[in-house]
Amino acid sequence: MLAPDSFKGTIDAPDAARALADGWRSVRPGDELLARPMADGGEGTLAAVAAATPGAVLHEVPGCTGPDGRPVTGRYALLPDGTALVELAVASGLPLMARPAPLTATTRGTGETVAAALDAGARRLIVTLGGSASTDGGAGLLSALGLRLTDADGRDLPDGGSSLTAAARVDRGALRPAPAGGVLLLTDVTNPLLGPDGAAAVYGPQKGADPAQVDLLDRGLARLADLLGGDPEQPGAGAAGGTGYGLAAAWGAAIAPGAAAVADLLGLDAALAGADLVVTGEGRFDATSLRGKAVGEVLTRAGRHGVRAAVVAGESAEPGAALTLTALAGSAHAARTDPARWLHAAGAELAARAARAADR
Template identity: 75%
Template sequence: MRVVIAPDSFKGTVTAADAARALAEGWLSIRPDDHLTIRPMADGGEGTLAAVAAAHPGTSLHRVGGCTGPDGRAVDGEYALLPDGTAVVELATASGLPLMTHPAPLTATTRGTGELIAAALDRGATRLLIGLGGSASTDGGTGLLQALGLRLLDTDGLPLPDGGGALTRARRIDRSHLRPAPPGGVQLLTDVTNPLLGPDGAAAVYGPQKGAGPEEIARLEAGLTRLSELVGGAPDQPGAGAAGGTAYGLAAVWGAVITAGAAAVADLLRLDEAVASADLVITGEGRFDATSLRGKAVGEVLARAGRAGVPSKVVAGDSSDGSALTLTALAGSSHAARTEAAHWLRQAGARLATAAQESACEARP
């Protein structure tokens, strides 16, 4: 039997790679002679760099020390350089919300991600893939772009400080020192379709998650509006509001292309090729519900399995869908499932392999 195992991360518990490994170990404990293909998935957020790097032999990982974190403190960042010259950058590595010690919605910056990108370009990257999940800021990507040479100036011609809260003071943009985009282009990976502005925009929808109250949301909205007036571009484009408007900034200023992250990652992992020869596809995530089917990694895997006519199974931490095998049910409680997620993922893999074994026996004449 040929099985493809392609889970997303179980956020807060295990990475996609560790989840896939545990499921595989459990399966092989019951059916050791089966052929397993492991493809840890991601959708532009956590685990994107690792998933793409693992699928491309010869990829090198490069640590960049002293990047500007979202609150201004130095952090270590990392990017991957694929053999074809593509650099993969996860925004959350240097500009992610978990790096904040205290919420700072008006001053949080994406500058560190720009520094990572600059380091990748200095090393010779000819194309960029940027995963936009997990941002701490709502600065329209201006911190990132300033690290690449863009200048945002106030009425007196002085550079603005970092953060979305300062954007209302922007009066002029100087692109004369902006680094050119790499010749192979820039692809942005996101799992959201929000525009930059309005009730469904970056500030209104995601500002509260970053600590913004009503007054701060209004100020951030005004700042992003001002930015769009200066830069132009397409603030209404689906996905422009990703990562606090970073998708908009990169698209408008640098010509980046906004794409559905899960689909792009699946293509990079050559998932269709793996699924085409499979007898079963297993995917999973921490919480499986209706939203999983709308632009998320698990939904993308299920859709591709369906198009190929290959049966699929979902393993989840918990779920509102009775078809999923949940770690909570196996462990007896959500606390136990979280505490020993790898153990229960192995049990889940074994459970699915046992079911496959029994089904094969029943099918024999």
């Protein structure tokens, strides 16, 4: 079974699985291969789940509001059981920004995508929370679903986390109800909303915020929490610039570890039960890979089923723990330039090792 995560910034999980499979077949064409591209609730989850779910239908939502206000195309997958899967990074991700704008970046486009999925009849919603460009507490997303945040004069707040400090009232009267089947948020982080471990302090600098802006964003999120209630200390509330908190407080969404939830969606345990070997992988393999990441989840479940496992990585912090594309290509630059080629080589190398082991 081939169950890699994406190699971030170079190749997505389904393409990585295909390259590994092609390489393996070049050496052992008679083997049965099963692709189960993985994800942990961050970027790439939509592609991984859609690729591995028979009957999943991808829908595009043109004209959504990007994180910097420019139009982008949203996407969601409608699964056969009526669940809609929305990946926040598609319409509200940091790579969509022309330049950093930590104070004004918005999640509105994700809300517009969610609204389209509900209009299409989605009975349950899963939202993945990785890769956010904003620190707005999900206010933009919720505004697109009908929530109103106003200042002391009754004026609607502009998008962006910095405006939240002026929030005086919240009006839920026009907020669309959550789907009957509930809302599940997938994340690979456990940060609370506020404080030194919160959304602004930990992730704001990655989005371009300086110390003064981090303080402003944290105060805005605190004001939002005063108005919405809920539990800002909940693990994962700080995910995606506080979007975890916003959807939990306004819509009663549940927050769950992404890798485990994706593994369940993909039927990973059932697939492992019939496997002799599982190959997983990611861009960089290190100690954090085993703590809530997709690779760690695959390895844990493989161990539970007594299935041998191998790791392929762009690079590894632990020599010998993974077959690295950097070693195969001769340099990290070469590996990143053509990851499919070197994943093909990795698949072939692992198949050759399996052949040698079978001959002994």
